[in-house]
Each structure stands twice: as structure tokens, then as C-alpha cells.
Amino acid sequence: MKTKEMNKSSLNILGPYTHENLTIFLFQDPDHLDRGRYVPLRYAMEKKHVIVYETGQVGALEAENLSDTFDVFIQAGDVLKGGRQDRTIGIDFIIPARSGRVPIPAFCVESGRWHRRKAESQSYFSSSTHALHAKSARLAAKLERSQSAVWASVSACQANLAESLGESVQAADSPTSYQFSVENSELQRCKDEFRERLGDLAIAPGILGYAFYVNGQRNSADIYTSTSLFHKLWNKLFDVAILEAISSKTQTTTVPTRESVEAWLEEAAGAELKDRRDAPPRTRLATRRRNGIVVFETFDTTADGEPPLHTNIIAR
Secondary structure, three states: OOOOOOHHHHHEEEEEEEOOOOOEEEEEEOOOOOOOOEEHHHHHOOOOOOEEEEEEEEEEEEEEEEOOEEEEEOOOOOEEEEEEOOOEOOOOEOOOOOEEEEEEEEOOOOOOOOOOOOOOOEEEEEEEOOOOOOHHHHHHHHHOOOOOHHHHHHHHHHHHHHHHHOOOOOOOOOOOOOHHHHOHHHHHHHHHHHHHHHOOOOOOEEEEEEEEEEEOOOEEEEEEEEHHHHHHHHHHHHHHHHHHHHHOOOOOOOOOOOHHHHHHHHHHHOEEEEEOOOOOEEEEEEEEEEEEEEEEEEOOOOOOOOOOOOEEEEEE
């Protein structure tokens, strides 16, 4: 299958937009023809279009798209609440309409529990507004594909947030739960400050993605071929950036430039592309590595010759 890259050099780079130690840039293509048939997991679960089933295996769940119309895009790092343990999704993938039950790789983000929690279902999962935020956790799931590394990263996330806030973020009901930790009330107050300053950035037309820096250092970038998909994902993506910033606060006053983002994209595009073999049907996954940069690309195999549906760039 021949595919082409999105011409990232043709994107307008908007920014920098900065609050405290977080800097955001937006990628805009005002002339872009939107490929908007995809909806994200949270939207699909809230509309009852998708069911995610507990299988009784830590590393494997099943998902089913019940819709006659929508293709569902599930993004690596998405958190699922409930079942016998909270989980995160290990890879990007697409679930077509009327898919039947599709196996998906997952990782536990809550150790110790293996039973129903209060009023939650033991057989099904509910959606979350959160995704794994720390680079270490995202790379543990997407690149290392290691459950022990994911657990270690979740524990480090809790410790870093607690240090920044001056109080524990572990919940009494489930101390090891990543989901419960990022729902901490003091943490929500801190996040609201960032949202008040920067939360409306992505509503501009033609926005396809964003990049963010913490303490003046490269962190991550996400670019999509669908503006509507990006807008639906924005709150969760922005939450990742905010949590990274809160976890790593310093007194830095460094603000990166647009030229630094252009250089970052150019470096990422120059990395060698290697396909992965663990993608579900309808999805092709590829990884690039170069000079401390890891690039993950997700293709829809029915969109022959089109650029990747999602490009995720992480600075290691």
C-alpha cells in the first residue's frame, strides 16, 4: 500500500501561547478538506455506539462498534474506567461501523484490584475524560509495550503530581488508580487555571493538531487529517499537556519559537518508517525513531494513498 505524508511544511503554525511553564502551538490548514467520518472513543461510548468488554485478561479487551454510520477512532493512552481494573489502550486503531467484537491490546493502570468497584460494571467499561499524560507512561504502553513499565510510570505520575501539589493524589477507594488520581480536587483547581487561559485556542477554523512544550522543552505533538476529530479530542489532548506541566513545574521563563517547532517537525519527518504488525484490521501502524524523537503514525487501510490519520511525535 502506498501512502503519502501530510505536507507538514504547508501547515500554518500558530503561537506560542503560554501560561506558566506550558507553551502550546497549533497547526492550521485553512484550505484542508476535512475527512470527518471518525468519532473518538469517549464520544462513541457516551452515545452508546461502542461497548468495551472485560475479558478477564489484563492485556486484552474487546470492543464493538454498534453504529451503522460512524467509524470510531481509539487513541493509544485513552483510559477506561471499571471492569476488574482500570485500563489504558496500547495502540491507535479504527473500529468500523457494525464491527462485531474486536480484540484490542490494553494495559492496567490500577494494580491490586480484580473485582467490581462499587456501582461500576465488572463486565463493561465506561469512558474517561483522561488519557495517560506522562511521556514515560505513554512510551511504556506504545513503544516498550511493557505492563511493568506502565505500572512504574503510573506510580511515578502519582508521586510527581503529589510533589507539585504538596499533597497526595491517591484516592482512598483505590490508591493505585491513575484515573482516581487525576480526578483529585486540588489538581482540578490547578488545571482550571490553565483552561481559563488557554482552553479556547483550538476552536479556530482549520486546526488539525497541536504541539506542546513544558519548561521550554519539547514534549509531544499530535496531527490529524480530520479537523472535526481533533476538535472532539481537544479537551483530552489539552488535559495531557496541562498534567505534564503541573507535574514538572520549574521557574523557567524560556518560551520556544515557531522556528523550533518547524525544526522539530522536519527532524521527525526524516526518520525511517517501520511498520508494526500488531494492528487490528482496518488499521496500519508505523513507527519512526530519530535523534531522541519517536513518531507514531496511524493509517486507515481503506484510505489508500492518503496521509496518516494520526501522527504522534514524542521527544524522549
